[in-house]
Amino acid sequence: MPVLLFAFLLSIVAALPSLATELVVGKFSAEDLGEWTEKSFRGKTEYSLTKDEGKSVLMAHSVKAGSGLVKKVSIDARKFPVLRWSWKVDHTLKKEDIRKKKGDDFAARVYVVFPRTFFWRMRAINYVWASKMAKDSHARSPYTSNSVIIAVESGDENIKKWVTEERNVYEDYRKVFGEEPPLLGGVAIMTDTDDTQDEATAYYGDIFFEGKLQGAQENVRP
Secondary structure, eight states, X not given: OHHHHXXXXXXXXXXXXXXXXXXXEXXXXXXXXXXXXXXXXXXXXXXXXXXXXTEEEXXXXXXXXXXXXXXXXXXXXXXSOEEEEEEEXXXXXXXXXXXXXXXXXXXXXXXXXXXXXXXXXXXXXXXXXXXXXXXXXXXXXXXXTXXXXXXXXXXXXXXXSOEEEEEEHHHHHHHHHSSOOOOEEEEEEEEEOTTTTOEXXXXXXXXXXXXXXXXXXXXXXX
């Protein structure tokens, strides 16, 4: 499944303004889903804009399905290294097992994809809300070694609460792949339960890149 996502992103790379101080990828608070494209792998996760705590957010509901929303970008991670977003999940997936393909599901994921000229050299990091992976741990995807999974949240301590995340994508890439990153070519959101045959509901707030860390704050509004 992730291999197909990488191939799709490789085909739609485009440029964003280079002089911006903040690069907005997802402006769900403005009820904007423009330029997000749905990509289905097995079944269909339902994505829709909804209101939560007085703000517009993106809701994902998956029942034994795996599909995502993808947006093409062109971002130099050395200039805009910090990825910030907020999310909330109703529960985590107890059948999660990153060692096996049949356990490669998460209640919430945010992908960043780095295309290259040749498909087999493409790299991706997907930040997940895990059930069993230890927080801040990482592992190779059971589908492809070119994709690394990083558990940004883990367990049920913060379920049903909005959590704001902040990751230095540039440093994460160098750590997990041991090289300088190429241009970042795509961002994807996915709530998937097709491998575990489970059900999950997640909510996503705005997503954007910045030039420096601000300090993530947990349990805040989207």
